[in-house]
Amino acid sequence: MKFYARRITIYLVTLWATISLNFLLPRLMPGDPAEILIAKMQRAGEVSETTIRNIRLILGSGSDVPLWEQYLGYWGRLLHGDLGISVTKYPTPVTELIANALPWTLVLVGLSTVIAFVLGIGIGAWVGWRRGTWVDHLVPGTTVLQSIPYFWLALILVAVFAVNLRWFPIFGGYDVFAFPSGPEPTLAFLSDAIYHGILPAITIVLSSVGGWLFGMRNMMVATLSEDYIITAEAKGLRPGRILRAYASRNAAIPSIAGFSITLGFVVAGSIVMEQVFTYPGVGKLMFQAVQNNDYALMQGVFLVITITVLAANFLMDLVYGFIDPRARHNA
Amino acid sequence: MSAEPVLTATDVSIEYLVDPPVEAVKNVSLTLHRGEILGLAGESGCGKSTLAYGLNRLLKPPAMMSSGEVVFHDRDGHDIDVVGLDGEHLRAFRWDKVSMVFQGAMNSLNPVLSVKEQLDDVFRTHRPKMRRRERLERSRELLELVGVDPDRLTSFPHELSGGMRQRMMIAMALALDPQVMIMDEPTTALDVVVQRGIIREIMRLRERLGFAVIFITHDLPLLIEISDRIAVMLRGEIVELGTADDIYRNARHDYTKKLLESFPSLRGDRGDFIRTGAMPVASALTTSTEAV
Missing domain, CATH: 3.40.50.300 (P-loop containing nucleotide triphosphate hydrolases)
Known part of the structure; x- marks a missing residue:
């Protein structure tokens, strides 16, 4: 119990530090983000006094309010779930934009990350188990796929499968003409979304499976030369049991640690993928925010990313002890 | 015999x-x-x-x-x-x-499985008819046999000393008689x-x-x-x-004699393990080198 209390404290402190940094960064930036923002909005049309005040509050410039008070106000608004108003999609609140983009990214990038990991570990374990046979040739093949620049691979796949063969749609998360009023909870919409997600998912899996496979294969080869594997063999255990409980499980431990980090960055989305496929996820949102100097949106996205990275690490911290008994009890 | x-x-x-x-x-x-x-x-x-x-x-x-x-x-x-x-x-x-006990006392046990699971593996593979209860009883009995507290059964290898790990291995080697x-x-x-x-x-x-x-x-x-x-x-x-x-x-063989010579006796004279027969090499050694 003491262990968990300690972990939770550490994570809370980290969370506080990152949120504070998130508050501080735009204020340390050269130039005046608030002025840029307001000018941009005024170009688009009339801007109310309250909005200008709001922007100054969020970005903290052009006012004589001391930093300390700004900081308290920032926390106050944060706790009410108010992340400000986006300029890109003025006057939509940032919270709403993120809430709309988050499910797309979470499901697509999350699912394909998990698939890539499971495939990589599974095939890697098998290739390592059959080391020295023809299956070793799988490894360079998958690493080549990984070393190809991602956008290039994605564009090639779009050109071949979407443009030429017309097997998949070229862009989007769903058919905007079939569902003009946006996402709806129907089976037709769901299948359309899945149909749109297949090609992006394939590109993500193709480009990341190689790393997992390569790492797992090498760990597997190292593990198979351990003394306890020989002991297991001398014990007359079935090969399947040795493969699962003695070799793969031990070999996968380092990869699982790496996976927790990757999982944390799922929410950051795959910016390039979402750009290539014009996918309505967080990555595209962030790209737009940067392009348009939309500081409120940027801050909001960064905050969500930070929280998920921390949450994923925290979760893995707790799970890790179950996988590796040596990691238990020691804080 | x-x-x-x-x-x-x-x-x-x-x-x-x-x-x-x-x-x-x-x-x-x-x-x-x-x-x-x-x-x-x-x-x-x-x-x-x-x-x-x-x-x-x-x-x-x-x-x-x-x-x-x-x-x-x-x-x-x-x-x-x-x-x-x-x-x-x-x-x-x-x-x-034929069972085996290996050289590396430290590394013969799988670090992520408890001793109990590793013993269970032996029974489950070779004696599929044994019940859970019987397996547990036999495991405890084996630990007692090699002089380890049976409550140590649920320990993981890293929680045991080197000597205990090797005793666990011996227990495991005895498992199927x-x-x-x-x-x-x-x-x-x-x-x-x-x-x-x-x-x-x-x-x-x-x-x-x-x-x-x-x-x-x-x-x-x-x-x-x-x-x-x-x-x-x-x-x-x-x-x-x-x-x-x-x-x-x-x-009889020179190499055997050499092996015996290479161990010092308690008193420190080399070659003391050979009692009979003339040992020119051994005596030469004792005169030319200091006791170890």
Whole structure:
């Protein structure tokens, strides 16, 4: 119990530090983000006094309010779930934009990350188990796929499968003409979304499976030369049991640690993928925010990313002890 | 002791198929009798471990048994041709008839499984009819047998000392009541005191359960103390094979004499292990070098 209390404290402190940094960064930036923002909005049309005040509050410039008070106000608004108003999609609140983009990214990038990991570990374990046979040739093949620049691979796949063969749609998360009023909870919409997600998912899996496979294969080869594997063999255990409980499980431990980090960055989305496929996820949102100097949106996205990275690490911290008994009890 | 054989190896040769090929074991013939302790002594790299692995068919490429026969004479009178075994038969043979205790006391246990699970693995594979309760009872009994608190069953290897881990391995090796136990330097990684405790345990268990032991070590004085017969290996060949007493009192081969000489006695004079016969080399050594 003491262990968990300690972990939770550490994570809370980290969370506080990152949120504070998130508050501080735009204020340390050269130039005046608030002025840029307001000018941009005024170009688009009339801007109310309250909005200008709001922007100054969020970005903290052009006012004589001391930093300390700004900081308290920032926390106050944060706790009410108010992340400000986006300029890109003025006057939509940032919270709403993120809430709309988050499910797309979470499901697509999350699912394909998990698939890539499971495939990589599974095939890697098998290739390592059959080391020295023809299956070793799988490894360079998958690493080549990984070393190809991602956008290039994605564009090639779009050109071949979407443009030429017309097997998949070229862009989007769903058919905007079939569902003009946006996402709806129907089976037709769901299948359309899945149909749109297949090609992006394939590109993500193709480009990341190689790393997992390569790492797992090498760990597997190292593990198979351990003394306890020989002991297991001398014990007359079935090969399947040795493969699962003695070799793969031990070999996968380092990869699982790496996976927790990757999982944390799922929410950051795959910016390039979402750009290539014009996918309505967080990555595209962030790209737009940067392009348009939309500081409120940027801050909001960064905050969500930070929280998920921390949450994923925290979760893995707790799970890790179950996988590796040596990691238990020691804080 | 009955002179009934339990394991016979004839003309066993093992090669490492590297470039150039290494003949690690050359035409070795050995007979292990029921219930005896056969010591296998020799320096590092002489092929003693390779031979032991070969007897249990644990060799991995590039090692290969190029010729020879290994026959196991079962309790019920059946003869098993170990070299001819493969797949499922070989798997079922291992541990059930011949079990092993390995050199690395520290690394023979899987670090992420508890001792209980690793013992359970043996029962579940070889005795599928055993119930959960029976398996647990037997596991506790085995731990008690090797002098470990049965409550330690749920421990993970990293929670145990080196000596305890090796005792766990011995418990595991005893699990199926094997007729032969091959011990490959079982006490190498342990200090002398723990070593002594474990050797005593092995002797006691052997007397009680009657399995035969092939005990591999470079520690010839230890072998003289515990074994019935001793085989001395040099460069892949058995250069001398005799009763412990024979080897101790009138070693014939030069290499055996050299091995015996290389251990200082308690009083510090080298070569004290050889009592009989003129030992010009030994006396020369004692006069020219300081006591160790």
